[in-house]
Each structure stands twice: as C-alpha cells, then as structure tokens.
Amino acid sequence: MDEVLAQGGGGGTHQNRSERDSFAGMYAQRLGRLWAVENGLCFGRLDGADQSTLYVGRIGLADDDQRRLLIDWRAPVARPFYAATPAASMGVVRRRHLQTRARTVIGIDDDLLDLDNLTEEDVSTLNGEAALLASIDARRTGRMRDIVATIQNEQDRIIRSGLDGVLVVQGGPGTGKTVVALHRAAYLLYTHRERLARRGVLILGPNLTFLRYIEQVLPSLGETDVLLSTVAELYPGITATRRERPEVAAVKGDERMAQVVARAVRERQRVPRKPVEIRLDRYTLTLDGRLLDAARNRAARSRRPHNEARAVFVRHLLNALARQAARLIGKGTIDDDELADLREELRTEQPVKAALNRLWPYTTPQQLLIGLFTSRERLDYAAAELGEAERRLLLREPPRKGEGWWAPSDVPLLDEAAELLGDIDPAVLRAGAWMAEEEQAAARSAAEEEQRHRLDYAREVLELTGLSEIMDAERFAARHMDDEAYLTTAERAASDRTWAFGHVIVDEAQELSPMDWRMVMRRCPSRSMTIVGDLAQTGSSAGVRSWGRMLDPYVAGRWRQEELTVNYRTPSELMAVAADVLTLVGPGLSAPTSVRETGTHPWAASPATRLPELVKSESVEGGRTVVIVAESSAEKTGELLAESVEGAVRGRGTAALDAPVSVMTVAEAKGLEFDVVIVVEPELILGESPRGASDLYVAMTRATQRLGVVHTGSLPEALARLERHRIT
Ligand SMILES: Nc1ncnc2c1ncn2[C@@H]1O[C@H](COP(=O)(O)OP(=O)(O)OP(=O)(O)O)[C@@H](O)[C@H]1O
Numbered sequence: 001m002d003e004v005l006a007q008g009g010g011g012g013t014h015q016n017r018s019e020r021d022s023f024a025g026m027y028a029q030r031l032g033r034l035w036a037v038e039n040g041l042c043f044g045r046l047d048g049a050d051q052s053t054l055y056v057g058r059i060g061l062a063d064d065d066q067r068r069l070l071i072d073w074r075a076p077v078a079r080p081f082y083a084a085t086p087a088a089s090m091g092v093v094r095r096r097h098l099q100t101r102a103r104t105v106i107g108i109d110d111d112l113l114d115l116d117n118l119t120e121e122d123v124s125t126l127n128g129e130a131a132l133l134a135s136i137d138a139r140r141t142g143r144m145r146d147i148v149a150t151i152q153n154e155q156d157r158i159i160r161s162g163l164d165g166v167l168v169v170q171g172g173p174g175t176g177k178t179v180v181a182l183h184r185a186a187y188l189l190y191t192h193r194e195r196l197a198r199r200g201v202l203i204l205g206p207n208l209t210f211l212r213y214i215e216q217v218l219p220s221l222g223e224t225d226v227l228l229s230t231v232a233e234l235y236p237g238i239t240a241t242r243r244e245r246p247e248v249a250a251v252k253g254d255e256r257m258a259q260v261v262a263r264a265v266r267e268r269q270r271v272p273r274k275p276v277e278i279r280l281d282r283y284t285l286t287l288d289g290r291l292l293d294a295a296r297n298r299a300a301r302s303r304r305p306h307n308e309a310r311a312v313f314v315r316h317l318l319n320a321l322a323r324q325a326a327r328l329i330g331k332g333t334i335d336d337d338e339l340a341d342l343r344e345e346l347r348t349e350q351p352v353k354a355a356l357n358r359l360w361p362y363t364t365p366q367q368l369l370i371g372l373f374t375s376r377e378r379l380d381y382a383a384a385e386l387g388e389a390e391r392r393l394l395l396r397e398p399p400r401k402g403e404g405w406w407a408p409s410d411v412p413l414l415d416e417a418a419e420l421l422g423d424i425d426p427a428v429l430r431a432g433a434w435m436a437e438e439e440q441a442a443a444r445s446a447a448e449e450e451q452r453h454r455l456d457y458a459r460e461v462l463e464l465t466g467l468s469e470i471m472d473a474e475r476f477a478a479r480h481m482d483d484e485a486y487l488t489t490a491e492r493a494a495s496d497r498t499w500a501f502g503h504v505i506v507d508e509a510q511e512l513s514p515m516d517w518r519m520v521m522r523r524c525p526s527r528s529m530t531i532v533g534d535l536a537q538t539g540s541s542a543g544v545r546s547w548g549r550m551l552d553p554y555v556a557g558r559w560r561q562e563e564l565t566v567n568y569r570t571p572s573e574l575m576a577v578a579a580d581v582l583t584l585v586g587p588g589l590s591a592p593t594s595v596r597e598t599g600t601h602p603w604a605a606s607p608a609t610r611l612p613e614l615v616k617s618e619s620v621e622g623g624r625t626v627v628i629v630a631e632s633s634a635e636k637t638g639e640l641l642a643e644s645v646e647g648a649v650r651g652r653g654t655a656a657l658d659a660p661v662s663v664m665t666v667a668e669a670k671g672l673e674f675d676v677v678i679v680v681e682p683e684l685i686l687g688e689s690p691r692g693a694s695d696l697y698v699a700m701t702r703a704t705q706r707l708g709v710v711h712t713g714s715l716p717e718a719l720a721r722l723e724r725h726r727i728t
Pocket residue numbers: 132135136145147150151152155171172173174175176177178179180534537568569670671672673701
C-alpha cells in the first residue's frame with residue numbers, strides 16, 4: 001500500500017489510474033481486516049500430551065514457509081480450547097488463556113486438564129476461572145465485545161452446532177444468546193464458506209441501536225459478509241419510522257392479515273356490478289359481467305401474481321372488444337390478421353386504456369396498503385374477518401409530504417403484498433405516470449439520501465486509509481455502485497427483496513409477530529436458521545408465546561432446541577429481585593443462575609425527584625449508566641436529566657450508546673447492558689402494556705454492577721426485597 005500511495009495522485013493513463021485505485025482498494029480492505037483483529041489477536045494456547053503447542057487466535061496465520069503460527073478459533077483443532085474438561089481432556093494437558101494489551105502480554109491463566117502430566121509447581125499457579133471473571137467484570141463500553149477467549153462449554157456446543165435446520169436457543173437474560181449467535185455466524189461462515197459466502201448470512205435484531213451495539217463483534221472476528229438488519233428495514237426502499245400504538249401493531253402482526261392482504265389484492269380485480277361502457281368516436285363498446293368474469297377467471301387460472309396476470313386479463317378483453325367492434329362496424333366475419341389489427345388499434349385508444357386500468361390496475365405494494373388503510377370501504381371488504389374495533393384501529397390518514405407513513409409493522413404486509421402483486425413491467429414503471437406524485441417525490445428523495453450516504457462513506461474510508469490524496473470520493477463511490485461484482489454479498493442482499501440467504505439468525509426472536517415470521521421465512525427457503533430469544537422477555541402483544549406454535553407451520557417436527565442457563569451479566573444479588581419479578585410474568589419460569597456475586601445490593605429510593613442526585617452518586621467512573629423509564633414519561637425524564645446531569649442523553653442511536661448516562665424506554669434498552677441501571681416508577685412500567693411484567697423483568701436484568709429503583713408511586717409487591725436496602 002505504501003508503494004501505491006507513493007505513486008501519487010494524477011498522471012499516468014486512465015488504465016494506470018484505475019489499476020492503482022483497485023490495488024489501493026484491495027489493500028485498504030485487507031488492512032481493515034487485520035486492524036480489526038489486532039486487539040487480542042492471540043488469546044490461547046493448548047499444550048498437548050504429545051508435547052505439541054498450538055496458539056489459538058482470532059484468525060489463522062502462517063509464516064512465509066506456511067508454518068502454522070496461529071490457529072483460527074473456529075478451526076476443528078481449536079475445539080479443545082472450549083470443550084476440553086478434566087473429565088474429557090481431548091489430549092490437552094494445559095489450556096492457557098493469554099490476556100494482552102496491544103502487543104504486550106499482561107496476564108495468563110491456566111486450566112489444568114491432565115494432572116498426571118504436569119509438575120507440582122505448575123499446579124500451584126493455576127487459576128482457570130479468572131479469565132472468565134476478569135472478562136465479565138470489565139467496564140462496559142457501550143459496544144458488545146467478542147468472547148472468543150472465554151466461550152463456555154454450553155455456548156460452544158451451540159456455536160458449533162450443524163448448519164442445517166432450525167436451531168432455537170432459549171435462555172434467560174444475560175446468558176449470552178446474542179453473543180453466541182454472533183459467534184455462530186462467524187463459525188458457520190468459516191466452516192461452510194462455500195455454501196454461505198455466496199448467499200450470505202442475515203442477522204436480525206430488534207432495533208437500530210441494538211445493531212450499533214453488536215456491529216463491531218463480527219468484523220473483529222474477521223467477517224464482513226453478514227447483513228445486520230431489523231425486520232423494519234427488510235423491505236428495500238422503505239424507511240419504517242412511524243410510531244404506533246402497541247394494539248395497532250398487534251392487529252397488523254396477526255396472521256389473519258395474510259388473508260386481508262390477499263383480499264385487498266382481489267378487491268383490485270373486482271368486477272363492477274353494472275356493465276362497463278367504452279365510448280369511442282364511431283361506436284360504444286360494452287363489457288358485461290359475464291365477459292369480465294371470464295377474463296378474470298382466465299387471469300386467475302394463469303396463477304401469476306396480480307401485475308403479471310394483468311396481461312392475460314387484458315389480452316382476453318381486447319380480443320372480445322375487437323370482435324365486438326367488428327360486429328358494430330358491420331364486419332360479420334373477420335380473419336385473424338384483421339382481428340389483430342383491430343385489437344392493436346383498440347389497445348392505444350385512450351378510453352379503452354382508462355377502462356382497463358380501472359378494471360385491473362397496475363398496483364405497487366405501497367399503493368395497495370395506502371389504498372387499504374385509508375378507505376373504510378376497502379377495509380370493510382378486505383378485512384371482513386377482523387372485528388369492527390380492529391378495523392377501526394387499522395384506519396389512518398393518507399400520507400402527507402415530509403411525514404413518515406410506514407411503521408415497522410407495515411413492512412411484512414408490504415412484503416406479503418409484493419408476493420401477491422408481482423413485478424410491474426419495467427417499461428411501465430419507467431413511464432411513472434401511474435405513480436402518485438408523493439410516491440415519485442419519495443422515490444427521488446430516497447435516491448438522493450442514498451447517494452449522500454454513499455459519498456460520506458467513501459470519504460470516511462479514504463480518509464481512514466490515507467488514500468484521499470490519490471482518489472476522490474465520487475470516483476470511489478461510483479465504482480462501488482457500478483461494479484456489481486465489487487459489491488459484497490451483504491450489500492447485494494440488502495437491496496434485493498427476493499434474496500434467499502444461506503443462513504438467517506434472529507435475535508430477540510420472541511418479539512416477532514406471525515406476519516414478521518412469514519417474511520423472514522421467505523428470506524430463508526432452505527430453513528437453515530438460528531432463532532435466539534427468551535419467551536419470558538416478550539414485550540410485544542403479537543410476539544411469540546411458544547416456539548413450537550410459531551415454528552410448526554414452517555418446520556413441524558424438524559427443529560431442535562438448546563438452552564442456556566448461566567447468566568454472565570447480572571450479579572446474583574440483582575438477579576434475586578429479577579427472579580421475584582419473573583413470577584409475575586408466568587408460573588413455572590425460572591431465572592438463569594448468575595455466575596458471580598459482587599456484594600452490592602440493589603436499592604430503592606423515593607421520591608422520584610431524587611433521580612438526578614442518585615444518577616450522580618451511583619454512576620461509576622468511566623462506566624455507563626442507563627435510566628429506564630415508562631414510555632409515557634421518557635421525554636420528560638430525558639429533559640430533566642439532560643439539564644441536571646452532565647453528559648446525559650435521551651433516546652436511541654449511537655449517541656445514547658456512547659453517553660455516560662442515557663435515558664431509555666424498555667423497548668430501547670432491550671438486548672443491551674450497562675454498568676449501572678436505575679429504573680424509574682416500576683409501577684408505571686408494569687401498568688403501561690399488557691406485557692408490563694415482562695418489560696419490568698427486562699429492565700431489571702440490564703445491569704452488570706448496580707441496580708436501583710426510584711419511585712414516587714407505590715413500589716410493586718414483587719420488588720419488596722429492595723426495602724432492605726432503601727436509600728434515605
Ligand atoms: N463466555 C463468556 N465470556 C465472557 N462474557 C460472556 C460470555 N458469555 C456471555 N458473556 C457476556 O454476558 C453478557 C450478556 O450476553 P448477551 O447480551 O449475549 O446475553 P443475552 O442472552 O442476549 O441477554 P438478553 O436476553 O438480556 O438480551 C455480555 O456482556 C456478554 O459479553
């Protein structure tokens with residue numbers, strides 16, 4: 001890369017410049033990968049009974065003579081590093097954990113696996129648990145780290161479980177479901193590269209903040225071909241930001257909506273009660289019910305989606321109209337050529353075109369849903385099986401400029417509609433005239449936004465790699481765009497609604513509605529999936545109640561389940577209170593066992609106005625604190641803290657992850673973790689949604705060090721344990 005840089009900017013032929021660009025790009029990418037694994041590159045060593053020594057690291061490395069220096073953690077020979085126990089030593093005498101800072105070793109821990117093969121002195125210096133405990137005690141940075149150095153045996157089994165079929169990983173809070181799912185992605189890509197590199201891996205998370213939180217884990221494992229997304233982002237071209245009431249989302253997530261969308265499509269093909277008259281200059285043509293029915297049935301029999309079946313419908317009607325026209329102009333018999341001429345003539349007549357467009361209109365998924373949700377009449381027709389109250393929840397105002405109309409729960413409905421509607425002929429699409437003005441404007445502004453984003457990204461890459469001198473951002477971005485082959489699998493998959501992924505991982509899977517699952521399953525026809533979640537944490541009313549019931553329509557009897565039982569996040573003192581809350585969620589549920597105690601007890605304090613003072617006194621130097629509030633008081637509490645506590649930030653996104661203090665709702669904090677958690681007015685959280693108990697359970701299990709509750713309202717019974725440590 002130094003050499004490429006030394007060649008400088010302009011000069012040379014076009015060919016020279018373009019070669020230089022592509023070398024520079026290639027080296028930049030390779031360098032990026034190596035940088036990503038620099039920290040803690042080598043973290044383990046295995047000493048075998050056969051006197052062999054292997055070093056285990058984030059990636060595999062060999063020297064110039066192809067001698068193995070470092071074994072990739074995913075390679076089969078590295079397996080004993082995670083799986084060997086004194087009872088089954090797998091040929092390993094000693095497992096050593098290496099802790100490094102930059103390139104210096106700062107600590108080692110040994111596990112002794114085969115006593116007979118070690119000296120007394122070795123034995124006296126061993127301390128195996130230390131590596132894990134040091135790792136989970138560390139301050140949180142606002143980003144998830146990888147755990148390659150300390151993967152535990154029950155986790156390792158899941159990470160290395162076979163690629164095929166559906167694997168469900170059920171586990172309580174903090175048991176490592178997310179981190180295990182991410183390592184599994186890295187492992188699968190490494191082990192089944194052939195199969196997965198082409199089709200890619202999709203990882204679905206609950207919201208964008210969460211994706212920011214986990215996004216650095218995989219590149220640091222040496223993988224880039226994974227698409228991280230939320231369900232709301234799965235429909236290319238749609239930004240679903242509208243916020244809606246949970247009961248509205250629950251109706252839209254219900255599986256009956258599949259029928260509703262199907263009927264909405266059929267509504268667009270409805271035959272009018274009265275015959276349709278088409279007035280032309282010389283005569284008037286009539287399409288009666290019988291004729292229209294016949295044309296519609298012909299189209300239906302073609303089994304093509306709506307927009308593609310339109311051609312069948314139109315052909316049938318035009319033939320009939322041509323024959324009618326022939327009769328009207330006094331031609332009793334007519335040969336095929338004449339009929340064809342007449343048909344083509346009619347096809348271009350404006351009144352004929354208008355009638356055909358009304359009878360079987362080209363329809364985009366967006367148009368279909370806007371039409372459905374803004375019309376009482378259409379809803380009554382299409383959503384007959386929903387109750388009156390449910391239909392009323394679906395009704396909404398038409399889109400207005402500058403206002404996001406789509407909600408996350410619309411995305412699977414758009415996807416469902418896209419399946420039933422099929423593609424519109426690109427020539428028709430380009431003409432654009434059939435599109436509503438707002439839609440055209442929205443498409444244009446999305447394209448501009450995309451271009452801006454691309455340029456920013458290009459600038460960032462060039463600056464980071466010191467290449468901005470020799471390559472300009474426009475050229476870099478344009479090349480990325482033009483050259484299909486240059487796109488990563490993840491980029492190609494992101495822009496293609498019909499992409500079939502090689503493997504799909506769904507995190508916080510309990511939150512997905514039946515309609516979400518229909519869409520996700522479409523993205524994974526091979527049904528090679530990892531589904532991780534915790535039924536006790538389900539916050540959405542349309543969410544999963546039973547893995548079996550959710551999966552049976554897709555893979556009845558063909559899925560397997562693993563359980564994670566040890567909590568690596570929450571100390572046992574905090575988990576005891578969370579376990580009390582869990583009894584409210586449902587009978588017979590058990591909380592995971594915490595791996596450590598800290599001696600710090602969770603507390604309660606009143607009134608809630610003491611919040612700023614307590615946030616300051618409880619926060620730990622260099623650590624992260626979250627204040628978790630009920631949805632209804634999030635903005636108010638956010639403002640209060642932003643004014644009174646330095647560095648406090650309300651809300652979602654990267655800023656909230658990086659701030660020393662952030663204010664979040666339960667939904668926003670789901671899946672994340674913080675050093676210190678303060679829950680405000682638990683009674684409100686409990687009462688705010690039908691799944692309030694699950695929400696409170698989620699809130700109480702986010703802390704790695706300290707937990708407190710502030711309240712002015714009453715303290716829920718389930719939190720009575722906190723009275724013992726009330727801060728006065
Ligand atoms: N083997 C391990 N070594 C070190 N840290 C671990 C290990 N397993 C899990 N952890 C840590 O425990 C914490 C919780 O993990 P994670 O977020 O994956 O849990 P989860 O099961 O997804 O939790 P939730 O259901 O609450 O979202 C993380 O900080 C993770 O790094």
